[in-house]
Structure formats: structure tokens, C-alpha cells
Amino acid sequence: MNTFQEQLEQYADVALQKGINIQEGQGVIINAPIEASDFVHILTAKAYGRGAKDVYVQWGDNVLTYMKMKNASEEVISNFPRWRAQGLEEMAKDGYSVVNVYGPDPDLLKDIDSERVAKANKASAEALTTYRDYIMEDKITWTIVAFPHPDWAKKLFPNDPVPLAQDKLWEQIFHITRIDRKDPLKAWDEHNEQLRQARERLNKKQFKKLHYKAPGTDLTIELVNDHVWAGGAAESTDGVTFNPNMPTEEVFTMPHKYGVNGTVRSTMPLNYDGNLIEDFSLTFEDGKVVDYQAESGEESLKYLLETDEGAKRLGEVALVPVESPISQSGHVFYNTLFDENASCHIALGKAYPTNVKDGTSMSEEQRDEHGVNDSLVHEDFMIGSAELDIDGEHEDGTYEPVFRNGTWAGDFKK
Amino acid sequence: MNTFQEQLEQYADVALQKGINIQEGQGVIINAPIEASDFVHILTAKAYGRGAKDVYVQWGDNVLTYMKMKNASEEVISNFPRWRAQGLEEMAKDGYSVVNVYGPDPDLLKDIDSERVAKANKASAEALTTYRDYIMEDKITWTIVAFPHPDWAKKLFPNDPVPLAQDKLWEQIFHITRIDRKDPLKAWDEHNEQLRQARERLNKKQFKKLHYKAPGTDLTIELVNDHVWAGGAAESTDGVTFNPNMPTEEVFTMPHKYGVNGTVRSTMPLNYDGNLIEDFSLTFEDGKVVDYQAESGEESLKYLLETDEGAKRLGEVALVPVESPISQSGHVFYNTLFDENASCHIALGKAYPTNVKDGTSMSEEQRDEHGVNDSLVHEDFMIGSAELDIDGEHEDGTYEPVFRNGTWAGDFKK
Ligand SMILES: [Zn+2]
Ligand SMILES: [Zn+2]
Ligand SMILES: [Zn+2]
Ligand SMILES: [Zn+2]
The missing domain is CATH 3.40.1830.10 (Thermophilic metalloprotease (M29))
Incomplete structure (x- = not known):
């Protein structure tokens, strides 16, 4: 010790x-x-x-x-x-x-x-x-x-x-953050390798859509064509491998800004710049939030959504199994860095251009056409729980399980 | 209390x-x-x-x-x-x-x-x-x-x-800083009034030169024409009265950049941006330092003087009697804000344009002609002691005592 x-x-x-x-x-x-x-x-x-x-x-x-x-x-x-x-x-x-x-x-x-x-x-x-x-x-x-x-x-x-x-x-x-391991630097390398494998499995599938089912949630998220699942270590333009978040337990990719439909309920409070938004749900039509409510912090949620057009659409969809050490800790941290890595989440606002092939070199127009959302904000909020099921829909309309009871299912089990 | x-x-x-x-x-x-x-x-x-x-x-x-x-x-x-x-x-x-x-x-x-x-x-x-x-x-x-x-x-x-x-x-x-007085704000008003009287007495004299005598010091400082003694409260361009230094015990005015001759010895260490310069003396000819030495920190003194042309000339001459409460405390504070208000001092470098009539509206050329020094630096150093005598020289060549044994003399006694 x-x-x-x-x-x-x-x-x-x-x-x-x-x-x-x-x-x-x-x-x-x-x-x-x-x-x-x-x-x-x-x-x-x-x-x-x-x-x-x-x-x-x-x-x-x-x-x-x-x-x-x-x-x-x-x-x-x-x-x-x-x-x-x-x-x-x-x-x-x-x-x-x-x-x-x-x-x-x-x-x-x-x-x-x-x-x-x-x-x-x-x-x-x-x-x-x-x-x-x-x-x-x-x-x-x-x-x-x-x-x-x-x-x-x-x-x-x-x-x-x-x-x-x-x-x-x-x-x-x-x-x-694995600092209590024997060799924290090595533990991070191993962890990055596991996340790399998870995102490779997803990248191979190239799902057309993800279907979410949980209490209060019935949501379909279309993914953009040529989407890229990221997670763990990233690579900078100059080719330097780095970890944007510590901790990080998620793999994430890009939803289509016009392709989100249904209702989703939050499963943890969202700390939005010094204000907590709790027990809220959002309803989407063609990618846009058309209805919302919150048990507390509804005013903050309103201002968040009204920041600009892109704040009403999604910029990220992320998968985190309930076995995540943060989730296992049983704490709500009231801190997005921790809570987003305890739970499946989605983000309102700007998408990471790196989540689609050639995303960083697309023009603004090309991005919009491709479904890449833009906004002044990027706010993750948590929708994962042990009751969440997710199905992946293939190009040909067939389905396969991705998550069952809050964790990897089918081909995605380790 | x-x-x-x-x-x-x-x-x-x-x-x-x-x-x-x-x-x-x-x-x-x-x-x-x-x-x-x-x-x-x-x-x-x-x-x-x-x-x-x-x-x-x-x-x-x-x-x-x-x-x-x-x-x-x-x-x-x-x-x-x-x-x-x-x-x-x-x-x-x-x-x-x-x-x-x-x-x-x-x-x-x-x-x-x-x-x-x-x-x-x-x-x-x-x-x-x-x-x-x-x-x-x-x-x-x-x-x-x-x-x-x-x-x-x-x-x-x-x-x-x-x-x-x-x-x-x-x-x-x-x-x-008079915070231990019954009414500190009022104490500051009274103190400002005393400093106002001291500078008014000096402003009326309009000395041509000041002659300094002390162990290791034999220095003549010409003052610029229409010099203005300042001290205590100042007034901003917008007419707001304010106190630039807390504490402040000095009255000060503008030496002529070409009119300083002789040698002066420091009486306290100078803290120059994280380095102490101690027991140093400077020799001036026609306003410019032509020789210097220091028991310690000579290298820092060298770099200070070499900053630019103006760093070798004076920008301020200030009078502080040994009765100043800071001087009375008996401490060397190694902090210019305190030490300069314990002791007569002069400053290498830039002059305060407010220390001469119409100084702030003069062109660069006019300032130089008038003897107003300019530099990137302004560094006060202490030359006062209980052994310091200062005489004021009038336009007509006659002398009168200003300081004897480190404090006000003659007309300047309160
Ligand atoms: Zn995320
Ligand atoms: Zn995010
Ligand atoms: Zn001063
Ligand atoms: Zn000064």
C-alpha cells in the first residue's frame, strides 16, 4: 500500500x-x-x-x-x-x-x-x-x-x-482511476486494450440503428453512415495516443442528428454547470427534442435545450455496462466525468467529428448532410440501468441483442 | 480591540x-x-x-x-x-x-x-x-x-x-496601515492631510537642487523645472482621489534625468523581483550611473541597470523622516512597499509624469527636453538613515536645510 x-x-x-x-x-x-x-x-x-x-x-x-x-x-x-x-x-x-x-x-x-x-x-x-x-x-x-x-x-x-x-x-x-493497482500505467494499457476490443466488435457490425428499452424509455437512435466507435485511448492529429477522460469506461459513437425518435428517461442527476437537473425525460421526433420534463432543475434544462438548434439534438451515444467499477461503487458522484462512466449515456449538442470516417475534414454542409450535429454545448446525461436492453438493427432490418439487463449481450459478451 | x-x-x-x-x-x-x-x-x-x-x-x-x-x-x-x-x-x-x-x-x-x-x-x-x-x-x-x-x-x-x-x-x-486605530478610514484622511501639508511646503520652495550627505553618500540631484511634490492621496484623470500605496509615508518628486552627480550608498537591501541586492552604491555623472558595486546581488543590479538607457537614470526622489512608523518598527521588511516608506529613497527608471506640471500631456520629445526619465523599470531603493542631511538649493544659489539627522529641518519641521 x-x-x-x-x-x-x-x-x-x-x-x-x-x-x-x-x-x-x-x-x-x-x-x-x-x-x-x-x-x-x-x-x-x-x-x-x-x-x-x-x-x-x-x-x-x-x-x-x-x-x-x-x-x-x-x-x-x-x-x-x-x-x-x-x-x-x-x-x-x-x-x-x-x-x-x-x-x-x-x-x-x-x-x-x-x-x-x-x-x-x-x-x-x-x-x-x-x-x-x-x-x-x-x-x-x-x-x-x-x-x-x-x-x-x-x-x-x-x-x-x-x-x-x-x-x-x-x-x-x-x-x-486504477491508481491503487500495482502498476497503474500498465493497468491503463490493459484497460485501453479491453476498450479497443469492445469498439472493434461494434465497428464491425456497423449497426443502422440502436433500440433502447427500459422503464420510461423507448428510444430509437439512428447511427450515421461510416460511424466510428471510439473509447479508451484516442489518437491526436499528430499521432499521439492519449486518454481524454480519466476514468473512462465508455465506448461511444455518433447518432444521426435527424434520426432519433421516442422517449428517454434519465437514470441519474445531471450536473449542468452548477445546477442539478434530476429525474427528467426527453421526447424526440426526427432527432429533435419536442417535449421534456424534469422533477427538479427544469428551468436549467430549458435553458440548456434553448442554447441553440443543436442543443435539442444528440451528439453522442455511449455504452457502459453496469459492471463498470464506478457503477459498482454504488455512488452517484454528481459529476459527469464519473457518472457518465458508470452508465450508458447520450449527449445533447455537438458531436465529436472523430466519431465518423473523415469527419474532421468535412465541410459544415457535408457534416449536416451526413447527420453530424453541431452546437455550442455537449452535455452527457445518463440513461443506463440494470433494466436497460439495447438491440442493434442491421442494414437489412434484422436485429441482434447488444445489451441485456444493463450489460453486454450476445456477440458482445467478453 | x-x-x-x-x-x-x-x-x-x-x-x-x-x-x-x-x-x-x-x-x-x-x-x-x-x-x-x-x-x-x-x-x-x-x-x-x-x-x-x-x-x-x-x-x-x-x-x-x-x-x-x-x-x-x-x-x-x-x-x-x-x-x-x-x-x-x-x-x-x-x-x-x-x-x-x-x-x-x-x-x-x-x-x-x-x-x-x-x-x-x-x-x-x-x-x-x-x-x-x-x-x-x-x-x-x-x-x-x-x-x-x-x-x-x-x-x-x-x-x-x-x-x-x-x-x-x-x-x-x-x-x-492604521487598521489598529479606532477609525481607520478617518486615520487615513488625517494622514493624507499631513502629507498634503508636507508636499505643499516643498512645492512652494521649488528647489533647483537637493544635496545629500551621509556616510558613503555625497550626491546632488537637480529637480526638473515646475516639479510637483506628490504624496499621500493622488487624483486620477477622472478626478477620483485615491491612495496608490498602503502604507505611504513619502513625499516625492521628479529628478532631472541629466542632472544627478556624485555617489550614493544604499541603506537597506533592495528586493528586485525575487533577488536581494545588498550594500550597494552607485556613482552618477550627468544623471547616468557610471559606476556601481554591491556586496551581494551585483549580478541582479547589473541586469537591472542594463535593462535600457533609462534604467541607469533616476525617475523619483522621495523624502521619508526616520519618525515614520515603519522606520520606528525597526524591521527591514525586504519588501519595497514597506521599506520605501521607512526611508528616504530614489528610484532608477521611469518617472511619474504627474510629478511635473502638464507632464501627462507632454510629447516624448518634450519629456526628454524637460528631463523626464523613461524606462521599462521603476525601482525604488533606500538611502535614508539617521545620519542623512539634505540641503535644498534655491534658483539663486543659496542653500537651506531640508533634512538633518534623517528628519525634517528648518522650515520643514512640523
Ligand atoms: Zn461519453
Ligand atoms: Zn460526452
Ligand atoms: Zn517612492
Ligand atoms: Zn517609486
Whole structure:
């Protein structure tokens, strides 16, 4: 058993070597809350140790974010400064990798007027369009790693004092990201290999459609022609293998933006930028959400869907069996990075162009024709459970089981 | 006696109301180390409480600065990104005030190659030229307030554990900035009035030259025609009264860039961007440093003087009597904000255009002709002591005492 400090160092190693797969002479952007400074210092020291030419840290602070959303003028919150976007674009263009140290407070903005939050989200999403393309098209390597921010830890372990809650959450994070294995780097290689096999099995099938059945869910998702299932390690434009999410348990591909029909019910709360949307369902016609309801956070859901045309359509369909270690932990993490890897999910908004053959080189028009969705947002929400069945429909109209009772079935069983 | 929390709140009040004199509807930039987050949160809450439209916090981190200076590529450290300067310029143009929460580690960069430090300093100084003009010409209101950063506190109280060292330094800061008075805001008004009287007495004299005599010092400083003594509260272009430094005990004016002759010896260490320069002396001819030596940090002094032409000439001459509460504390603070207000000092580099009549509207050529120095740097260093005598020379060649034994003499006694 390694000490906490040793585990933290290994976590940084995994983030840098398997996450962004840092190369000598490149730059690194780290986005992190100020509370994560100890971990950020370790990441930074190790990044320079591996020959990084620069480490640029963009600190976040929940208190400042909250106070700004509460008090700043309408004009300020609805304008994301161009120079900030420019800085990120320049660094991305220069090949900087991005490490997001992620542990948001799920309730941060719950007493803020949803319209203000929506305005701020839209402004930053619009300003960051070019930067986001670097990420979503894997033009640079990037990764999201979890950090037990006190506000998040407190949400999960409300009865514990903060330091204890953080310790408990670190333990979960280290377990789920394989840091408690004997050789975490090797464990990631093995895990990536398993995910590669799962996506290859699916890629060979080239299903026309997926049919979802579960309590409250009866949904058909058409997949785009020449769709590509991805999962585990990805490859950047420059040919560097990297892991965008740590943890990652999903294989995912591209739904057709005009080919989704039926109703789907969420199975976990969605933490949408500081607001929880719970027990919600969406009804689709020809790819578009035509009806929705939520037990709580309906206002946030409304603003999410109204961001733009693409926010009402799907950009991702992802499969995660209930045997996922995160699912097995029995926790709801109120954190998409974790919850999406505990459960089958779909995402409203922008599709990853890498989920279709030649997707990154298509024109905007070609993308639309092909069914590739575009939007300022990309929001995963969870629809998996032990009661979910999924069938794959072939080109010729025949069906075969993909999931039964929340896990791989038929040809897809390991 | 107020609690620590109450004093911290009063300190924030003084910084916002007397420091930048915050006005409703304006923005605020706060530069602060991440360790100061509690104080920054108080400042931010109070700024919004007084109607700020935005508070933008630019976090600093000694560890990251150190690692970058140690490891980043030559190209990275000698390029200050344009977009960062642009952001500051845009906010300054929009009337944002600046609060610098200041508590640098005097030894931060002592094992870093001086040439690298000089390159980084020059790059940032060049990039920030336009932004610096907003500050040095009082086009916006700005203030520097001290914060007992652990690294600074440890330098002052090396035998105490960090939290105790910080407590002791807070106590000093609160005393020196009048936060321990019954009504700190009123105490600042009274103090500003005293400094106003001191500068008025000097403005009436319009000395041609000042003659300095002390052990190791025999220096003549010509003052520019129509020089203006400033000190205490200043007034921004928009007519807002503000206090650029907290504490402030000095009255200061403009030396003639071509009119300084003789030798001057420093009486306190100079903390120049993470390096201490100690026991140094400079010899001037016609305004320019022609010889220098330092017991330690001579390499840093060399790079400082070689920044540009103006770095070898003076931009400020300031008078502080030995009765100053900071001087009385008996501490060397290794922090220019404090040490310059304990001691008569002069500054290498750029002059404040506000220290001469119509200075802010002069062309570059007019400034040079008038003797107004320009440079990328402005570095105060301390030359005061209880052994310092200063005489003022009138236009007609007659002399009168200004300082005797380190304090006001003759007409200048209160
Ligand atoms: Zn996903
Ligand atoms: Zn997703
Ligand atoms: Zn001064
Ligand atoms: Zn100065």
C-alpha cells in the first residue's frame, strides 16, 4: 500500500503519461481550482521534468465564480473577453496539451437566476468555439482528471468534516482511476486494450440503428453512415495516443442528428454547470427534442435545450455496462466525468467529428448532410440501468441483442 | 480591540474606499497570490457590495513562477503573451481599478540565472508598457496593499512556524496601515492631510537642487523645472482621489534625468523581483550611473541597470523622516512597499509624469527636453538613515536645510 503522497505522484504520472501523453518540448495548459494547488504543483514539476517548454495554469475559484454570477453586471456576464479565448487558441495552435483538474460543486449556482447562467454559458461557449474544435477534433491531446474539491466532497459525504470527506473521495478516485493497482500505467494499457476490443466488435457490425428499452424509455437512435466507435485511448492529429477522460469506461459513437425518435428517461442527476437537473425525460421526433420534463432543475434544462438548434439534438451515444467499477461503487458522484462512466449515456449538442470516417475534414454542409450535429454545448446525461436492453438493427432490418439487463449481450459478451 | 476577522474586513474597507476609492458601476482587477484567497474573497464581496460591475482576479503562485523561471524554454520566458497584456489594457481602458495584493518572497529567484530573470522582466515590462502608463499617469485608480505571504513572513520571522510568522506580520501590517486605530478610514484622511501639508511646503520652495550627505553618500540631484511634490492621496484623470500605496509615508518628486552627480550608498537591501541586492552604491555623472558595486546581488543590479538607457537614470526622489512608523518598527521588511516608506529613497527608471506640471500631456520629445526619465523599470531603493542631511538649493544659489539627522529641518519641521 502506497502512501497518499506516493499515490498522488502516481496519479500525476498517469495524467501526464497516459492522459495527455506529454511530449518533450511541448507546452501544457492546466485548468484547476486553487484548492488543488498541491496537486497542480506536482503535475507542473513532473511536466517540466518530462521536458515541457511551458506550463500555463489557469486557476478557478468557486467563490469568485459564484460572486460574479450573483453580482456582476448583465453586460459583464454576457461577454466572454476575446483576449482570454485568444490566449487559449494561441496555445492550442502551438500544440499545448490541456489537463483539466475537475471537481465542480454540483450546487454552486443553484440560487442564481438560470437566465444569467445560460447567458454566461452561451457567451463562453461562443467565444471558445475555435478552441473547442482543437479539443473535440483531437488536434491536441487533452485529459480530464478528477480532484476532490471540498465543495464536491461535501456533497458526497455531507456528514463528514471536509478533510475526511476529501480523503474518502480521494480513495474513490484512486480506486476508479486504477491508481491503487500495482502498476497503474500498465493497468491503463490493459484497460485501453479491453476498450479497443469492445469498439472493434461494434465497428464491425456497423449497426443502422440502436433500440433502447427500459422503464420510461423507448428510444430509437439512428447511427450515421461510416460511424466510428471510439473509447479508451484516442489518437491526436499528430499521432499521439492519449486518454481524454480519466476514468473512462465508455465506448461511444455518433447518432444521426435527424434520426432519433421516442422517449428517454434519465437514470441519474445531471450536473449542468452548477445546477442539478434530476429525474427528467426527453421526447424526440426526427432527432429533435419536442417535449421534456424534469422533477427538479427544469428551468436549467430549458435553458440548456434553448442554447441553440443543436442543443435539442444528440451528439453522442455511449455504452457502459453496469459492471463498470464506478457503477459498482454504488455512488452517484454528481459529476459527469464519473457518472457518465458508470452508465450508458447520450449527449445533447455537438458531436465529436472523430466519431465518423473523415469527419474532421468535412465541410459544415457535408457534416449536416451526413447527420453530424453541431452546437455550442455537449452535455452527457445518463440513461443506463440494470433494466436497460439495447438491440442493434442491421442494414437489412434484422436485429441482434447488444445489451441485456444493463450489460453486454450476445456477440458482445467478453 | 477588534478580532482578526474584523481587522481583515477593515483592511479591505480601507483598500477599497481609501486605496482605489471604488465607484459604483466600475470594474476591479485584483492581483493576488493564491494564498491570499480569504482576503481576496472579502475584497471581492465588498467590491460587489459597493456596486462593482466586475471583479477580475489574476492569481499568482510563487511555486509556479519559480518552476517556470527554472525550467521553461528560453523562448517562453522571453515572450510575454500579447493577449495577456491586451486583457489588462482593455480593462484599464474601461476604467477598471487595480488592487495589488502584495507579499513577494524576497529570495524566490535567488538560485535562478540572473540573465533569465532579466529577460523575463524585460519581456513583461515591454509588453505592459501601455498598461503601465494607465497606472503611472493615474489614468485609473490603483493601490498596493500588503499581504503576509507565508514565504515573506518566514523571511521576517525565520524561527517561528509559518502560521505564527503570518500572525506577527499581519499585526505589523495592521499597525503600519492604521487598521489598529479606532477609525481607520478617518486615520487615513488625517494622514493624507499631513502629507498634503508636507508636499505643499516643498512645492512652494521649488528647489533647483537637493544635496545629500551621509556616510558613503555625497550626491546632488537637480529637480526638473515646475516639479510637483506628490504624496499621500493622488487624483486620477477622472478626478477620483485615491491612495496608490498602503502604507505611504513619502513625499516625492521628479529628478532631472541629466542632472544627478556624485555617489550614493544604499541603506537597506533592495528586493528586485525575487533577488536581494545588498550594500550597494552607485556613482552618477550627468544623471547616468557610471559606476556601481554591491556586496551581494551585483549580478541582479547589473541586469537591472542594463535593462535600457533609462534604467541607469533616476525617475523619483522621495523624502521619508526616520519618525515614520515603519522606520520606528525597526524591521527591514525586504519588501519595497514597506521599506520605501521607512526611508528616504530614489528610484532608477521611469518617472511619474504627474510629478511635473502638464507632464501627462507632454510629447516624448518634450519629456526628454524637460528631463523626464523613461524606462521599462521603476525601482525604488533606500538611502535614508539617521545620519542623512539634505540641503535644498534655491534658483539663486543659496542653500537651506531640508533634512538633518534623517528628519525634517528648518522650515520643514512640523
Ligand atoms: Zn461519453
Ligand atoms: Zn460526452
Ligand atoms: Zn517612492
Ligand atoms: Zn517609486
